[in-house]
Amino acid sequence: MYVADSRAGSPKLSTSLEQGGPPSATASADGAARPCAGRRLTAVAPTVLALGAVSLITDVSSEMVTAVLPLYLVTGLGLSPLGFGLLDGVYNGFSALVRLAGGHLADRGGGRHKWVAGLGYGISALCKPLLLVAHTLTPIGLVLAADRTGKGLRTAPRDALISLSSTPETRGRAFGVHRAMDTAGALLGPLVAFLILRATVDGYDAVFTVSFCVAVTGVLVLVLFVPGGRAHSPAAGDGPRPTLRAALALLHRRDLRRLTVCALLLGLATVSDSFVYLLLQRRLGVPDRWFALLPLGTAAAFLLLAMPLGRLADKVGRWRIFLAGHAALLLAYALLLTSWHAAALPYAVLALHGGFYAATDGVLMAAASDSVPEELRSSGLAVVQTGQALARFACSLGFGAVWTVWGDRTALTASAVALAVCAAFSLTTLRPKGTA
DSSP: OOTTOOOOSSTTOOOHHHHTSOOOTTSOOOOTTSOOTTSOTTOOOHHHHHHHHHHHHHHHHHHHHHHHHHHIIIIISOOOHHHHHHHHHHHHHTTHHHHHHHHHHHHHTTSOHHHHHHHHHHHHHHHTGGGGTOOSHHHHHHHHHHHHHHHHHHHHHHHHHHHHTSOGGGHHHHHHHHHHHHHHHHHHHHHHHHHHHHHOSSHHHHHHHHHHHHHHHHHHHHHHHSOOSGGGOTTOSSSOOOOHHHHHGGGGSHHHHHHHHHHHHHHHTOOOHHHHHHHHHHHHTOOHHHHTTHHHHHHHHHHHHHHHHHHHHHHHOHHHHHHHHHHHHHHHHHHHHSOOOOTTHHHHHHHHHHHHHHHHHHHHHHHHHTTSOGGGHHHHHHHHHHHHHHHHHHHHHHHHHHHHHHOHHHHHHHHHHHHHHHHHHHHHHHSOTTOO
């Protein structure tokens, strides 16, 4: 379970991740909802703000469940680390199977990104009450798979709407604003779950019920306030509709292929948030009732850093910020492996964890948007997201298995070494030639 779990119209345009700076303004991004000409470049399109509100509300709902689920499964239902790793892998990786489908449906439908995204939000909302009746591994796994199907359907169309509503020069900022609003929900969700657990007898059931009501609110906000339909899509012209073959041919683009490979490799070494929180709890002996508050530290750092790091990525090059985020994650792993037991340890680890998300989640989508034509924007972003999600699925399975057989320290040490190797490879691959 991860917190985040968020242009090449001309063949001459290269991704800004490679160039080390913002791409040329010759790329087209004339989405109908992006800031009007003449406005300050710092303006953020109303579509981005509306989608940010939807994500904020939805994340309150989803993070309520995410915050209590690890302890509910491991302590309440007695799952082993391997069993939890399997469920966690399903939770994070199953969406990969449908992200490409969601991206293609949005593009193929002539730019109906809003409605494909709305379908995904609706499916996830309906899954929340089903957790009330699922008490064993198999039904819980099926519910989580359905929930992630919804996430898989909505993520790429939503990010495509954000990129199409922004200019290339401000795309990092737009994703930063959206991720900050999204993370505000991630910050509130665990807090609400914590308060419910303290105030009720059947705490987990109450958390799942409230989570469902909040999720439905998010769907209503999307339907009522997010512009959508063919009129808002540059791909809704008279030209031929994008085909699946054209979507798959995006992998022939060198920039997008390199970016996808690096995201995949780094994802293979990215330990799930839930495992990070479980490791912290074991290191510090955090009481169960306080466990739901651990994600707040990650979310707070993400919230504070998403916008400034998005703006910085627009200025200094997205590849630098992207890799700096993984350096922060590597440092967090190192702190968990040391014998340091100071009171500042959880604050430092969670701050680095949130900084990692702030520097990578939206920045990666902004960079990928620069390498994908508008008519295939949703499909192109889905390609990158799918590679990353599948890698994290594999990491969750592997981490849980190694933890079960050799212990948590061995599992984290292996992940740290793998992350260092993959980051070094990505630095060589993504850094433009002649760049220090």
